[in-house]
Amino acid sequence: MNIFENHKIKNSLQIKSSCKFYVEINNKNEFNDLHVFISNKKLPVFILGEGTNIVPPEYYDGIIIKPLFNNIKYLNETNIVSVGASINWHFLVKEMVSKNIYGFENLSLIPGTVGAAPIQNIGAYGQEVSNLINKVDCFNYETGKFVTLTKEQCNFSYRDSSLKKGNLIIFNIDFKTDSINRLNLDYKSIQTYLYQNKIDSNSLNLDSVSDIVCKIRNSILPNPDEVPNAGSFFKNPIIDKNKINTDHFSLDRLIIWDIDSVYVKVGAARLIQLIKNDLINDNNIKIYDKHALVLITNSETSQTNILEYANQIKSKVFEVFNIPLEIEPTIIPN
Ligand SMILES: Cc1cc2nc3c(=O)[nH]c(=O)nc-3n(C[C@H](O)[C@H](O)[C@H](O)COP(=O)(O)OP(=O)(O)OC[C@H]3O[C@@H](n4cnc5c(N)ncnc54)[C@H](O)[C@@H]3O)c2cc1C
Structure with a gap:
């Protein structure tokens, strides 16, 4: 187990971000030490992969865990x-x-x-x-126990699973x-x-x-190594078709996939395209011109800045279509 202090949090949005502790775990035997470390520090914990689906704060007063398991x-x-x-x-x-x-x-x-x-x-x-x-x-870093979940226990659905909520290091x-x-x-x-x-x-x-x-x-899609982004910034919403507001745009202007007789999945990119001219510009964040679900940055931005811009999009989409959008990347709490 390698522990670093005041370490950078790598992220594909290129937000300048660091954390109090950054802990690399190289094999299963190190999990017990990690459990003791976490119990002693009493700080929040976040598990990091390659940082391509996160919105980190400028400073995370907690422990970032970086699993390093490279076997196939x-x-x-x-x-x-x-x-x-x-x-x-x-x-x-x-x-x-x-x-x-x-x-x-x-x-x-x-x-x-x-x-x-x-x-x-x-x-x-x-x-x-x-x-x-x-x-x-x-490994459950709260209880200090190993857990194996079957596919069924993961409760998979569209861009979701039970693993999102647990204290589990995969x-x-x-x-x-x-x-x-x-x-x-x-x-x-x-x-x-x-x-x-x-x-x-x-x-x-x-x-x-x-x-x-x-x-x-x-x-x-933009290559995150060249144009900072986190992929789709919003999920495609699943809603009751009858609740969509059609005062401004008729249903045939939207992209809609039927789920059952009541619920539909709506293409969020099209919703954003239709309202994007009404947004107040931000100097550091833009909607990617080839894919409206992707927000791109100039690497001079911050978590607050990005969330403000995303909330502006959410409010406008809700106002025009009565459709709530949900942010897809994980927001690391400040
Ligand atoms: C250009 C671009 C295109 C994309 N296209 C798609 C796409 O087509 N479909 C799609 O579904 N996604 C897409 N994404 C999103 C992203 O690729 C996925 O969410 C990916 O799984 C994130 O991997 P990561 O290692 O970077 O995770 P991170 O961004 O580091 O973390 C994401 C989440 O996973 C958790 N996590 C990471 N590793 C572990 C672990 N070992 N144990 C427990 N929790 C962990 C983190 O805590 C966090 O909540 C895209 C992103 C970009 C930038």
């Missing part, structure tokens, strides 16, 4: 691959594609670590990580390698890409699908 182990008899939490997610996708294991390819190029993937049940292009998970190994995840045996090309933007580029779906394999997903993503 194949358990062939049970069709499981067991993966350490700090492995980069896209690295794992490429590894699975190279081993001809289906199900990961549509999740290509999602930034961040394997350990963070189940927290908000990462998803893209018609796939969610929950479809691939067998179990999640954690250090390992078991993925099934035999859960899916076909390519999933149903998602509309994949279909459009195939049509526009005259690609026969029968000619595709895991590698080419992963490549197509990367190309689509690169055409609409």
